[in-house]
Amino acid sequence: MQAMNRMKGFGSVGLIALWLVVFTGSSALAQLPISEGAFGMSVAMLKLFGSVTAFTANARVRVSDASGKESLRAPMTFDVRDGRLRMDLDMAQIQSGLVPAGAVAGLQQFGLSRLAVIVRPDKKDMLILYPDSRSYVSMPLSSEDLAAAGASVRAGKRSPEKTVVDGHVCAKNILLLKSKSGAVLLEAVTWNAGDLKGFPVQIQMKEGGNTALLKLSQIQILRPDSRRFEAPAGFSRYESPQALMFALAKKRLGGAEK
Secondary structure, rough: HHHHHHHHOOOHHHHHHHHHHHHHHHHHHHHOOOOOOHHHHHHHHHHOOOOOOOEEEEEEEEEEEEOOEEEEEEEEEEEEEOOOOEEEHHHHHHHHHHHOOOHHHHHHHHHEEEEEEEOOOOOEEEEEEEEEOOOOEEEEOHHHHHHHHHEEEEEEEEEEEEEOOOOEEEEEEEEEEEEEOOEEEEEEEEEEEEOOOOEEEEEEEEEEEEEEEEEEEEOOOOOHHHHOOOOOOOEEEOOOHHHHHHHHHHHHHHHHHH
């Protein structure tokens, strides 16, 4: 639990690291460059897409420290629809020197290496689906997460020069996400593609001397099926990651005894 309490921030990256810590108990992973607001930053990041409220995309996430040294790289997919967010990822595809040997293999044995995180500010909760074990965890969003959902985006500096990112001619912008009280929740640099109605094909966020860079590709500006943001029928529900892990371990032990 101490490792969990230290794992916060940078949205999707935070979620990756958090679940590795929960299911492997590795203190080394708690040293990943993550700080406060893991789920809140996922909610806050939705604000950076402006008027585009529904889309699907592939994403590449990279985290580096103040010296520019990369500490984590991971691919995932994004589904967004009217304030709801889904991120699918496979732990086996994470590249990080901080992931202990055998950690992913252990997750695979329990059917936990592939997961989907669904953030639902409209229902004030978050679901973590594990399709291989046909199970999911349901947890309430915190007051900080909900505050991020109600925050507003204000434009900062804008570079007059155009930049090409993966073939898209982009305008580079600095955006500030502020709470209703005026507090800055997130500062980000976005590269907005002119041929995609200003959609940000690249997002950079800095915190605590670390930098998270998110690159989006295969972007489709359409409304994903609403069922993508619900737990599938027949999946077992758990109140916490610990409860899920206990149930799966108990089931595995019972099978071994037979």
